[in-house]
Amino acid sequence: MNKGIGTTLLFLSCFLVLIALQSYYVYNSYLLEEKELNKQVKIIADDVVKQLEKYETDASEDSLILSLKKLSSNQLFMNQKLDERKQWFTFKNFYEKEVDSILDKKTASTNFKIALRSEIYSVYDENRKLELLSKKHPLILFKTKAPVSVGFVFSEGKWNSNFTERDTELKVDAHYHYIIRSRISVELINLSALVFKKILPLSLVSLAIIALLTYLFWRTTKNLKLQQSKLAQLYTSIDSISHELSTPIATLKFSLAGMPASDNKQLFERQIQRLEKVACAVKNPEVDSELIDEAAIKAYIDQTLKRFNGVGIDFDFAFKANTQLSKHDFEQLLNNLIENAVKYRANHIDVKLDFSSQINIQVADNGIGIPKDAQAYIFDKYYRVSRLENLQITGLGLGLHIVKQTVDKYLGSIDVSTNATNGVTFNINLPHA
Structure with missing residues (x-):
């Protein structure tokens, strides 16, 4: 269950990273396309402005200067709505009419x-x-019918305007100096x-990839759960069979005890012991036993x-001493x-026992060994390494689980x-009580 949860969390983490990368990639593609379209729009806008500029005359600037003078000297004029003034650039009205037409072409x-x-x-x-000028009320020279709301400035200008005015009737003799800044903005409305x-x-494509991975993960998870359910049923069946064997084994042992000694009796005893060993391996019952001592180790x-x-x-x-191990x-x-080592083709086994x-307890053999990628699972109940050699070797996958x-x-x-040549080494450390 913990492994399943870990796998799910790992997948979700990788999945979120994938979504983030896909989103980043799509977003960058959006920005690149936006930049390219704005570049094309700027070229078109430049052409339109150049076509409009040929209508500009010196009188246009004179008209502007005259308006600036009035703007500078007449407070009432300054407060008027700028869009109501008709004196700005003599070509302004022409621009207003023609700019949409030129853009359409x-x-x-x-x-x-x-x-x-x-x-x-x-x-x-x-x-x-x-x-x-108020920031909220610039002087509009020309504009399209469609307003610019979030566009960008692609052209800016700055120039100085100096002139002197003498008017005897108004008793005016003044010098004017203005710094004028202009800009042209453009916006691709359907960007x-x-x-x-x-x-x-x-x-x-990105959504399809994400959807496919989600579907594959769902199918894989569903199949894994189904397999786990079947394995759980199998393990339960094996445990039940082992439990059911206990009664007939005990009955056979009791019946066998009253039989006279013979070859058949010895054969039955060996077979019953074999059945009992298998049943005990599955159940692995708690058995009370005295502590192992030096004499018992030598006998073993x-x-x-x-x-x-x-x-x-x-x-x-x-x-030296043993205060715990039975x-x-x-x-x-x-x-x-040792049985595991012999079963998996070991012909030499080193056993080191140190009671200090x-x-x-160390057991090293020269058998066919255990693949490194399987070593994390060898202590699981009923687990057996999936390889061709194991198909020829009988077993329930219980020995190392019991260990x-x-x-x-x-x-x-x-x-x-894993040993340097062949086989594996098991190291067991048990503390004294």
């Missing part, structure tokens, strides 16, 4: 909807050190729609050497590790490592 072969505006946004009176149209295929070594006389087993044995659990540990400040349970019972530790 320039954008005929495109889907662009462009808004354009030219304005004077600052008139600074150098003599009085006074800004004459978002055009960009979205450009990146729509990319967005659809002699018995093991006779039992596996075709295998080279070297024991390195040192005993004889049954000691034999359970050694039997499973703590109990250390791990026994080590955990004593709050010890066990680890497995």
Whole structure:
């Protein structure tokens, strides 16, 4: 269950990273398309402005200067609404009428909807050190019918206007100096729609990838849960069979005890012991037993050497004290590790037993070994390594599980490592109570 949760969290983390990367990629594509479209719009706007500029005359500037003079000297004139003044540039009305027409011709072969505006946004009176224009009311030179709301400035200008006015009737003899700043703004009104149209295929592909991965993860998770359910049912069935075997085994043992000695009786005893061993391996019941001592260890070594006389087993044995490990659990540990090594084609086994400040048991063999990617799972109940060699070897996948349970019972530790040549080494450390 914990592994499943971990896998799900890992997938979700990677999935969120993928979504973030896809979003970043799509967003950057949006910005690139936006930049490219604005570049094209700027070229069109430049052409329109150049075409309009040919209508400008010297009289236009004279008209502007005259208006600036009035703006500077007449407070009432300053407060009038700027859009009501008809004196700005003599070509202003022409621009107002023609700018949309010119833009329509320039954008005929495109889907662009462009808004354009030219304005004077600052008139600074150098003599009085006074800004004459309000920021909210620039002087509009020309604009399209469609307003510019969030466009960008692609052209700015700045010039000085100096003139002297003498008027005997008004008794005026004054010199005027203005610093005038202008700008031309442009906006592609349907920019978002055009960009979205450009990146729509990319967005659809990204969404399809995300949807496919989500579906595959859902299917995989569903199949894994189904497999886990089937495995749980299988393990429950095996445990139930083992439990059901207990009664007939006990009955057979009781019946066999009353039979006279014979070859058949010995055969039955061996088969019953075999069944009992399998049933006990599945159930792994708690068994009360005395502590293992030095004499019992020596007896076990002699018995093991006779039992596996075709295998080279070297024991390195040192005993000082044992205050915790029972004889049954000691034999359970050694039997499973040695039987496992022999089963997986080991012909030489080194066993080191050290009962000192703590109990250390080391079993190293030269068998076919355990793949590194499977070593994290070998202590799971019923787990067997998936490889061709294992198909030819019988077993329930319980031996190392029992070893791990026994080590955990004593709050010890066990680890497995691959040998330099062949086989594996198991190291068990058990603390004294």
